[in-house]
Amino acid sequence: MLRILQFLYSLRSFLLFVLLEVLAIGLIVSNNSPQGAAFFNSSNAVTGSVLKTRSDVVDFFSLAEANEALLVENAALLEHLKTLNSIPDSISIQLDSALEAQFTFKGARIISNSLRFSQNHITLNKGSKDGVKPGMGVFNEEGVIGRIKSVSENYSVAFSLLNTELKLSSKIKTNNSFGTTKWDGKDSEKSKLLYVPRHVTANPGDTIVTTGFSAVFPEGIIIGIIESVNQGEDPNFLDIVIKLSTDFSKAHYVYLVENARLDEIDSLHMNSDIENEF
């Protein structure tokens, strides 16, 4: 017995190594599931405040650029508003409750971002206190950014579109044929559009937008532009490369969108055993 204990004692550093390595790999695996451990990430209070201080300093240098983007967007919104204003001599009708706003929007700031791994995440400075919930969509004036993964009181963590776990229901704007946008983990400016059948005519330069099927994003938010279309290896589907419209390295301010009927749609999907993509 003593011999065995002595033997184990002489191997103690190897045993510790094996133990910790298994623990670390367990963490990797468990963290990659969408509902992964919410505490050990950058949305906890200490980590969040350090990252926020850092981003306070860094963001100061990009204020001019952020202002310019806001100006452009304001101008576009004003133009849009003008077309919606009713002409004085027309009649107005009371909108039915079925038509009331299905989507609500919030603003937030990115305090931490990564581009270089295959599972990239974004940390935002708004949390459950401000009404952020897991599953909300994240985008900015350039295009889609990602989807909220987990929320703490003051901060939240989102899957970036540059995350091989995130699938986004999307369509080609010109002919409405739909597919799935999924990053292949290589270039932070490009992504792939999967599951587009071969008979569809897709041309380089076509715009890719969200479908609205997934109930996370409203219809028509831009994702990117088709860069190349190849026949690929899969006999059924085209191999389409998208140039993403969002510059992830420069994104600082984002919008969050919440679908008021997400729960209803989700439970309907669950009842009918449909696994929904985002």
Next chain:
Amino acid sequence: MNFKSLITYVFLVICLCLVQILLLKNLALFGVAFCFIYLLAILSFPITMRGFPLILISFGIGLLIDVFYDTLGLHASAVTLLAFLRPFWLKAISPNGGYDDANIPTLPEMGIGWYISYTLPLVFVFSLMFFIADQWGTGGLFGVLNKSFFSSIFTVFMAIIVQLLFFKRRRGI
């Protein structure tokens, strides 16, 4: 290890972790060369340090970096492997007369030739483990090797520069 050198090691670890988290998080030279400068702290611990505490401390540091990077377990697993291999590699490349008791494995103490042969393979193993775990199931082997190779060269290069600038000879660190 006396009290003064303990303080300097704690200070070194904190400084390097801060630099890693605040400045180097999104840095990647040409998209392939990452800098893991916090490994310099683990590589600079005394030669006489045993495997057991070294592995524990390294795991802790790796986990800390992971929490800030949102890559839970990636750094921890890779840095644990590095800490486990370090005593064996130190023994394998020991000079003819063995090490002095006072030796610490840093550049001003040991000279550039020995230092590169000490750090480069260890950092390469670290990078290999890190990128294999990161790209699991997505990228090909070529991308992993490419990133590991250039990252380890870049990290060792930066480690040498940091030591030339800040480390003094014969006064601990």
